[in-house]
Amino acid sequence: GQNIDQPTEMTATEGAIVQINCTYQTSGFNGLFWYQQHAGEAPTFLSYNVLDGLEEKGRFSSFLSRSKGYSYLLLKELQMKDSASYLCAVTDSNYQLIWGAGTKLIIKP
Amino acid sequence: IAGITQAPTSQILAAGRRMTLRCTQDMRHNAMYWYRQDLGLGLRLIHYSNTAGTTGKGEVPDGYSVSRANTDDFPLTLASAVPSQTSVYFCASSDGTSGSTDTQYFGPGTRLTVL
Numbered sequence: 051g052q053n054i055d056q057p058t059e060m061t062a063t064e065g066a067i068v069q070i071n072c073t074y075q076t077s078g079f080n081g082l083f084w085y086q087q088h089a090g091e092a093p094t095f096l097s098y099n100v101l102d103g104l105e106e107k108g109r110f111s112s113f114l115s116r117s118k119g120y121s122y123l124l125l126k127e128l129q130m131k132d133s134a135s136y137l138c139a140v141t142d143s144n145y146q147l148i149w150g151a152g153t154k155l156i157i158k159p
Numbered sequence: 160i161a162g163i164t165q166a167p168t169s170q171i172l173a174a175g176r177r178m179t180l181r182c183t184q185d186m187r188h189n190a191m192y193w194y195r196q197d198l199g200l201g202l203r204l205i206h207y208s209n210t211a212g213t214t215g216k217g218e219v220p221d222g223y224s225v226s227r228a229n230t231d232d233f234p235l236t237l238a239s240a241v242p243s244q245t246s247v248y249f250c251a252s253s254d255g256t257s258g259s260t261d262t263q264y265f266g267p268g269t270r271l272t273v274l
Contacts (some may be wrong), residue, residue, distance in 0.1 A: 054201065083262070091267065092265035092266060093202070093249070095262045132189070137201070139202075146204070148203040149201030151200055
């Protein structure tokens, strides 16, 4: 079966750095997305990786290793507004988007 | 502001009743999607449409139906609601078809409770 694993919850301190991991086992691979979802709101797009390596976008970076079935989202200089759930999603060989359950990130002052 | 709207924002429904969730996008996107989101589970695809006039089944289609009469609208109907359909429903759209890697953009969601 197809599976995406992320930690359920993480806690970090304001101003620090946090890394949210995502491992996947899917039938084929055509790209990996990270979305942010604040409580009670819709998911919003953060990043997309299809090749191995690091994609940097301001305070957020996303890394992909296709051979390891692994990605991480790196958040730097954490702010209170970064408290949210972070969803990892993989496009499989049929171009269907498979979603992880999300990681709830709690930021403490 | 361009985007996706959903209605209603929330709804409490008696089991057995029929309900239609509305979704409209003004981005002229080809593909539209309906997901449900339940605590502890990832977003699960209910139905999708690659273009006006076509629809397809997702991972959890039973008990739901959709139509795509035009580019902008993609309503989701529960013919006879059951308590297990209590969930938050998100509509999304993307420029390409579901057979692409285009980013999906989400509406604000409808919180549905079936009693």
